[in-house]
Amino acid sequence: MKNKLNILLLTSLLIAAAVIIWLYYQTTNNVGDIDFDSSIDNSEFVVCNEEYIVQYYSAGTYYEGGKKAIKKELRELITHLDFEKSGIITFRFIVNCKNQTGRFRIKMVNTDLKETSFNSSNIKQIQESIKNLKDWHAGKWNNQPLDTYYNLSFKIQDGKITDIF
Structure with a gap:
């Protein structure tokens, strides 16, 4: 017993x-946490709290003027880039508590939602254009700014960017 x-x-x-x-x-x-990777990330971009990075919709992170303002600022990019195929390019990145962006990660899928790749120079141009967007507002909790994840997706159709969402 x-x-x-x-x-x-x-x-x-x-x-x-x-x-x-x-x-x-x-x-x-x-799932989706973006850890610092010294081989691709800028060491000057610093988050305020490595242990607590939330989703943008949980904290109210936004771009001044919303997606409409982003589309307007990226209009030149949208009109002059040509792609060889259709699909969606999603950029996931962090907006830190100081309203700066960094730690970009990219996912590319074709129209069947299967992983694919696009011209790397186009991808770099889009990423640099996103980095140059300066009117980000970090989300807040109890009136304190937070580090948050954010996503921007670019729909490619017939070789052109047709939407940003």
Whole structure:
């Protein structure tokens, strides 16, 4: 009887430890987190709290004038870039608590939503244009500015950018 009780207690302890480890992992690692990568990220771009970067819609991060203003500022880029195929290019990046952007990550898919690639010089031009947007407003929580993730997607159709969302 004593052995069965010991086995039950040991099993309970192991299950509790596994649950605690799993919960810790779930609360500290999120899908889509952008960790600093010295090979591609600018070391001068600094976030205020590496442990707490939230989604833009949770904190109210926005660009002055909204997507309409972004489209207006990127109009020249939109009209002169030519692409060889159609698809969607999504830029995910951080707007830090100082209203600066950095840590860009890019996902490209074709019209069937399968991963693809586009001309790298076009991608660099779009990224530089996004970096040059200066009217970002960091989200806030309890009146304190936060670091937030943000996404901008570019729809490519018939070789041209047809939408930014």
